[in-house]
Amino acid sequence: GIQVEQSPPDLILQEGANSTLRCNFSDSVNNLQWFHQNPWGQLINLFYIPSGTKQNGRLSATTVATERYSLLYISSSQTTDSGVYFCAVVQADNTGNQFYFGTGTSLTVIP
């Protein structure tokens, strides 16, 4: 299967700081998504971004499919951004879609 590596594993930021989270994957993929799991355990879909760049408020993501990585940018971080950010990739094969998750980046934003 595909290896999905996220870095850094842990990140502590002062409120208002910017950050970049990285997701590397070992093979070509059909789909890539970023999720946020808040401290209460709820999973929230942030971006569906198999390639290119997308922005949603203070968050943006860029995937360079040819180089097998994706970046999630968080600007002007807030305490509500705390939680774990997961990258997930999907590879379609003749048996269907296979999903692979990274181990996440744990972000703590301190006031």
Added chain:
Amino acid sequence: DSGVTQTPKHLITATGQRVTLRCSPRSGDLSVYWYQQSLDQGLQFLIQYYNGEERAKGNILERFSAQQFPDLHSELNLSSLELGDSALYFCASSVVAQGGGYTFGSGTRLTVV
């Protein structure tokens, strides 16, 4: 409220027992996905259904099974439960079979004692 409903929210059961987790997708979504999140294995994809048919299969144990009914709700059946099956089980739904974004339910926390 994400629109994806999972019940029950919490479940405590003994080893060897069988449980059923239920997921109602967001209105209009045809695809349902099941995931397991445990401390030692992290997030894992279990299985996907699209409009009643199995679409993809991940790391789902033989003791586990799932189905999607004509009204598009889905059930995940876990049998011969072991301590290691204790985890958060998430359901997600999407409109399409592949691609696009999807929406997660709030999860069912299963504790096997």
